[in-house]
Amino acid sequence: MEATGAPVEESIKAIAKPLDIELLELEDWTCCGSSPFSGVNKVKAVGITARVLAQAEKTGLDLVTPCSSCYTILREADDLIKDDHKLAEKVREALYAVGLSYNGTVKVRHIIEVIYHDIGPDNLALKVVRPLTGLKVACYHGCQQVRPDYGLDDSELPDWIDSLAKSLGAEPVNFPLKARCCGSSLVISESDLALDLIHKLLQNALDNGAQCMISTTCPLCHTALDAYQMLVNSKFKAGFNMPIIAITQLIGIALGLDFKAAALGGNIISPKKLLDPYFKAKPLAAKVESVTS
């Protein structure tokens, strides 16, 4: 999140205040292990995820993550600790050794779900001062965010990001591959396979008339589509130059943040030219007063 995922992280921090969301970074957090740790040792994988859950439980707050892999892994570990008594006992002893315990009270949430449910497209629309009218977007939800058992939205054709983008004035195009995988977990070791998947997503968005892709907040998806686009171009002799804008960046723009404040400077495919007309237009008055005004 703090390295390749920096633009997404900064954009979430930037919109939290105008959206009345109070974010506290989990102190001294460690990695959830993602899928590779499960492929090395599942018991240990649940153990390291349990440390994050135990740390979060001490705060008494919901544990929110923008990463779809963290989300799935954290939810799964939480369930396994509750359902698999043998495993739970091992994990309990290991946590006890470092003075921690986990009692299963943490609510793990995805930031998209927080924005969609706790704020909602209708309320979001009231805060828009820079409507993105006419912007044709393909809304990429990615895989793990919408898959069971923890999936938000429909697992085949989700539309939460479409609804949020619509509430900002943008025009979501038909995008059949919106919940297909970007292959980011194998982009280093099986690059050709992953580049093939990224290529399909970009082509599908382009064929449907999208000017840019609005991605989920998963830093893996965002980086695969944004940073690896140049490798797709070399492999397929293609000329893709499609900005990949995280939904939280798009919200920032619509709420009136400038290019830098919406954390767009870190995007490899710059959305500057595409968004310039919107940044140049005079902002409207918001229909409701935001907390910052």
Place this chain on the structure above:
Amino acid sequence: MEKNGHATFLDEVASIPACDKINECIQCGVCSGSCTTAEHWEHPPRKVIAMVRAGMKDELLKSNSVWFCVSCYLCTARCPRDIKPANIMHGLESIALREGYKPPTSTTTMYRTFADSIVQYGRVYEFGMMFTYFLKTNPLAALRMLPMALSLLTHRRMPLTPKKVKGKDELNTILNKLASGGGR
């Protein structure tokens, strides 16, 4: 008798957390039909499950199958028996790694490098992980990644030094405790 005291390969797989429903598979093939990368698997997901149940351990774990799982969970979303094929694939990866199988993919090295990075730093140190991975596999393959890595660097998305996380010692105590308690 398999290693780790399990009577069969099937028992060994079913003992891994989140893999216990493998016996409920009805071999319908929805997993293979849904799999994002099935065309690359020597034995596609449905067959992988059949091979586990038939005890064909060596043949399965020597192949590239399971290592092409991209964790997209489409199989798991659609499985009518809710056996969670994606979790079974990762469970099989862990058996292959532990028992020293050498499937024809460098994803094995990538997974180990990724996990080592977490153990060493508490969080994944992306630059260091990629450096070690390419050094251990094919340094020439890193050339292809170079323009992209430089671009991440200039956009301040690829710090060259790892972050120091206090929790890493705690994390290692937890891991050691789980290793000594028979965890795998």
